[in-house]
Amino acid sequence: MITGRNYLDAESSDEDSPGKPRRVTDETLQVSAKPRVSYSTDELEALTNYIKGLITLRDLQPSDWNKSVITAIQEFIQYPDERILSIYDCGGLIGSSNFPTVPVHELTYFVRTNDEIFTSKNLPDTILFGTSNSNVESTISQLMETMLAPSFFIITRWPESVKADFCNMLHDYLCHLTDLRYKMHGLTVMYLPLEGNKLHYKDASTNQEFVKRLEKIVVQWTRQIKLALVDQQQLTNYELLTLYDEYDFWIYRCKYLSEIFFFSSSKITIIC
Incomplete structure (x- = not known):
């Protein structure tokens, strides 16, 4: 605990004795x-x-x-x-x-x-x-993405190898956490890394470790998009009993895939 009084490790004088001010x-x-x-x-x-x-x-x-x-x-x-x-x-x-x-x-x-x-x-x-x-998943995701992760990304006192390993594991964790957070709502939302968002593109492109981390995240995006595209195959025939069921399903598919298209046409271009 931090207090307002400082204690000296050296020998105290009469002036610092408890009985005197x-x-x-x-x-x-x-x-x-x-x-x-x-x-x-x-x-x-x-x-x-x-x-x-x-x-x-x-x-x-x-x-x-x-x-x-x-x-x-x-x-x-x-x-x-x-x-x-x-x-x-x-x-x-x-x-x-x-x-x-x-x-x-x-x-x-x-x-x-x-x-x-x-x-x-x-x-x-x-x-x-x-x-x-x-909301535990949402809270942890927000704390990690907005408060803790940006503080880790700007650390300069760590060796490059240590920082690279740590950032890789941090991105993996945030990718899976983001996927879990939104999948429970029936949505596919891809993790957008904030690392390097203030770097000039020339500096970012010459940082090989940084580029490798982004490439790994893009692979995760590709995997999520493939799973979203085969979502129709996860439904059995008996679940679509009427024309209304079929209609509602394709409305859901249109909205679902439109959100992915909006993400891929806007946010990704910010970091490329």
Whole structure:
């Protein structure tokens, strides 16, 4: 646990004995003080409203906002060393710089990617955010894709071989998790990797390990599309008893395959 008091490993002097008050110097105050960014009233209000607009808790009403939540949001904005902001309902709307220690039904989280100073221009690019709820598969998928995976992808202190192995396993996990998440709803949705989305295409094309990882994901896409195309063969004849059954089936097939076409004609082109 992090506390506000520092203990010295070396021998303590009489000054630091428990029975005497500790002497506070200017240097001590300078080290312990948290860096705070000053904003004008309009700037702070604009940034606060922007973050409030990203909170998507169910049945959230304007009357639910209270002073402590607004204060938590503004402290997250003003103090660059505040890395986490979580907003959730636990007998009332709560804003905290940590995740809750008790189970909650729904939570919106914000994570600062670096010690960035927020502005109206860079705020969307310097925070990771999302909403988690009691849907386990959806929650894990969102947390991994939007918060944890992007943090792993930008790590530079790992050896290349270690990072390549880890990223391969991470992409495999997210591919299967995404497939499981949507297959339970009768949909085929393909995992879209966020690794390298900020790289210039020339830099990305010369990174052989990165290209191999994308090629492996494309193979998974191909496998999913083939399974979707043979979906008709998975139905037996007796399931289509009437013309209405046949009609409903082809409406479902049209919608099903149109979604795959939309994905292949839009999102894939972003990373190629």
